Amino acid sequence: MTNKLMPDELTPDTLSENAKLSPILPVPSLNKIATHPLREKLYNELHNRPFQSIASPAQLTHLAIHHQGKLRQKEHQFISLLCNRFQVNSPAESMPCFYQDFGLFSLRWERHLEYSTYTFIHQAPLTEQPFIKNAIDYVPSDWFEQMPGQVIAAVHLVVESKNIDKGTTHKVEPFFDNMSLIASAPVHSQAKVWSSFKLHDDGFGRFLIYQQDLSAAQLGRLVQQLLQLDTYRLMATLGLPMAQEINSELNQLDLQLQQVTTYIALGTDKSDRELLTDVSKIAAKVEDYRSQSTYRFSATNAYYDVALQRMDELKEEEIPGYMTMQEFLMRRITPAVKTCQTASNHLEDISRRVTRASDLLRTRVDMVLQEQNQTLLKSMNHRAHVQMRLQQTVEGLSVAAISYYGMQLFETMLTSLPSLGVKYNHELVSGFSVPIIIGIVFVGTRLIHKRLMKDVT
Structure with a gap:
């Protein structure tokens, strides 16, 4: 049985002896493990x-x-x-x-x-x-x-x-x-x-x-x-002139959009097409301003946040008789940044309102189109009904015409019977054959009509 030494019993000789007896483990390495391609770049970014x-x-x-x-x-x-x-x-x-x-x-x-x-x-x-x-x-x-x-x-x-x-x-x-x-x-x-x-x-x-x-x-x-x-x-204040310019333009667009929404709510002489044209023009201007200002206003907020961070890092203390840099800059920069934020929010608000006005007008146009479609369907149904009645009339005339041609064919066949030695009363046979031929033609056309209608349905 091996005697175990307590920590306070360990000596340099026993440590070296234990090191010789214990196996030497290889040092772990990352060379054989896949590493992220941006790992080194991210480490260097801190420096x-x-x-x-x-x-x-x-x-x-x-x-x-x-x-x-x-x-x-x-x-x-x-x-x-x-x-x-x-x-x-x-x-x-x-x-x-x-x-x-x-x-x-x-x-x-x-x-x-x-x-x-x-x-x-x-x-x-x-x-x-x-x-x-x-x-x-x-x-x-x-x-x-x-x-x-x-x-x-x-x-x-x-x-x-x-x-x-x-x-x-x-x-x-x-x-x-x-x-x-x-x-x-x-x-x-x-x-x-x-x-x-x-x-x-x-x-x-x-x-x-x-x-x-x-x-x-x-x-x-x-x-x-x-x-x-x-x-x-x-x-951070680079976007201020743009915000001031856009704000004045947005106020005009706001009034125009307000007029359009009033026309939609109360109804005026303006047609839906004209209202849609007005809304489209407002939407185009809003998107133009957004494309010009979105990056600038976002950058303004980012620079403002970094400027605030740099002010905190200075750890300023006041010198009697002077304003501190943080106090001075906050009083000047913050209103400028707030102006940019207000312009950005105003722009987004008008954009949402333009979208809602467009949806309202599209709903009205869709309802008008549905009413027109219903009227058109009724007119088409009436025309189809009239066309069917005409078709039935034509079918009746066609029965008479087919029956007439059928009688002519039957008469031709009867005239050939005496040559075959068949004796009959021509007037009697012709008279009785008329209703028979008409009935056959009528039944035949009705069967054809039913078959065709069945294939259509």
Whole structure:
């Protein structure tokens, strides 16, 4: 009988001895198991577009270029042109994100569904006041001017190391052309951020960050959250002009549809055909507006949700005397998004009402058609009855005609009997044969008529 050792009795010698005695099991491997073709891609998706580590001090210029999902090849050629100029490796055409150091500046490029972002980073102390010389000034201007697409967001961002004591007052208004500022202390008051959320004379917006103890990774996350927030809040309001335009048109369509439904309910001089034409025109306009706006309004809701998420991630605290970015943006973005949602809901409501009005008119038209069909069937039945009476009359005349021809044939047969030696009274036989022939013809036609009617039924 083998003695079992308790755990506290195990020693290195006994462990090695047991390892020698126990069989070595093969390590499980996935090489022989079928894996999903998208598994690796889904794993890598979590690591796409990582936060950029940024050391303080630094200056950044961020651009969001709207391309509506196009210009992929032009963007790749544009970035490759810069890489070739500085003799660095170009990105693959399928890459959604690219980062490269070009010496005086670095470029971080990301391609999204309908826009791309270019972030130029210059990590060095300021030689002048903030926003006098920015990261974009180190980029070749002749290359920059060939950028494909349309600028939707453009912002300069400056990072400086300062004391972040809440009681410290920073006179930053001159850096923003003395515009009214929005400010907060994000990352649990480990930094201070100022912005006017307005365009300055150079066409760019501005962000100024003072930080004290943030690491390069923390600062990179803060910068990316701010830049994304600025981009997403613009993309979320991109559908506002369309919503305002559609709303005015929908009000007119609403009145037209209301008139049509009133005509249907009360009855007017307008025919159903005219009403159907009016409803069809309204339905065509509604579908046209839906095709133009459905994607834009859906994208507005998606960008709005992401903007709200970025606001929460900032973990802002209030700076006395300033509105926080979340408070300011919520007061501005939310009404714009609600306007888009109202236009979308109004559009869907009119579409449903147009469908109901069309159904009502089709029901009325179907009822009219059924009445016309019933009248037509009655007329056809009357005509069939008259035709049958005429047919019966014709049948009676046909009996007389057939009987007449039958008598002629019978007379011909009788005239040939004397030659055969048959003696008979011609007038008597002819007279008695008339009713017999007529009866035979009548019975024969009736039998044929019954057989034909039986085959029809």
